[in-house]
Amino acid sequence: MKNKIPLILVLGLVIINLLSNSCKKEDNSNIPHLLVNGTWQLATLQVTNYIGDSQISIDTLNDSCLLTQLFTFNANNTCTYTNYACQSQTTTSNWTLTPNKLFFASDMTCKDTVPGGKGALQDVKPFTNTQIYNLGTYSMVLQTGDVEPNYSSTKRRRIMRYGFIRQKAVTQ
Numbered sequence: 001m002k003n004k005i006p007l008i009l010v011l012g013l014v015i016i017n018l019l020s021n022s023c024k025k026e027d028n029s030n031i032p033h034l035l036v037n038g039t040w041q042l043a044t045l046q047v048t049n050y051i052g053d054s055q056i057s058i059d060t061l062n063d064s065c066l067l068t069q070l071f072t073f074n075a076n077n078t079c080t081y082t083n084y085a086c087q088s089q090t091t092t093s094n095w096t097l098t099p100n101k102l103f104f105a106s107d108m109t110c111k112d113t114v115p116g117g118k119g120a121l122q123d124v125k126p127f128t129n130t131q132i133y134n135l136g137t138y139s140m141v142l143q144t145g146d147v148e149p150n151y152s153s154t155k156r157r158r159i160m161r162y163g164f165i166r167q168k169a170v171t172q
Contacts (some may be wrong), residue, residue, distance in 0.1 A: 035073040036169045040164035042069035047160050052153035062086050086109040140164040
């Protein structure tokens with residue numbers, strides 16, 4: 001009997017430990033907080049073209065734009081983009097994060113000049129499937145376009161990389 005008491009005690013501690021660790025953990029991600037905590041100003045926009053994984057060109061866009069482009073995320077899952085593609089416009093839409101917090105999707109529709117469109121403005125959905133490439137307190141990098149992890153070695157791909165910096169809050 002003396003040998004069974006320590007065994008029962010150890011077994012009881014193991015069961016208590018298993019029960020306490022099997023509870024569902026709360027979502028401790030700070031990504032939603034980083035997104036909604038301020039306004040993001042576009043700093044760079046690069047477009048990289050690939051065939052398979054071979055880079056064939058890289059272009060910097062909007063480098064001569066005089067309009068400030070701002071992206072604002074709200075806690076109620078709405079977002080606003082001002083002056084998208086250096087066009088005087090403000091677009092509001094909804095956004096959601098994927099469960100793994102690596103991508104977000106938005107139903108935002110903006111006006112943009114489309115290559116081959118002879119300069120005419122057309123509706124585009126730039127943030128339909130967006131990879132959060134980097135996100136910190138003061139900077140955010142988003143990638144859109146053909147960001148799927150599996151692709152053909154002969155397929156043409158286009159990835160747009162948006163670099164944002166957090167805009168300083170205006171104090172009064």
